[in-house]
Amino acid sequence: MMDDELTPLRDLAEKLLIGQYHRHVFLCTGESCSAAGVGEAAWEVLKRELKDRNLSLATGLDACYRTKVGCLRVCVGGPVLLVYPEGTYYGGMTAERIPEFVKKHLVEGQPIEGRIFARNPLPLA
């Protein structure tokens, strides 16, 4: 890729504050781990909660990037949600559970143990 081809990407990354985040949340909205519409409903609440708490498009220790994904290869007990850098996998993350997750895990740094089914922290490169 030519350097000037990367210019629009670099501009977008800057606008999205990529490089400033301390966490990245992936939420599965696929229909193998939860019924149609359940993941999407959770996604809408996640977006709203991150925005309302100024975690999205933010800087600072709580800054959190969010990504909606089609499958995290677990495919049961969803919606499945994954948080990095901790590598925390949550199950059953329906819309009504998202606000507590955002408050406890993302703001207070206290994972909700009862909803965690796996952990895979990634080693630093």
Ligand code: FES
């Ligand atoms: S469809 Fe959600 S993990 Fe596969």
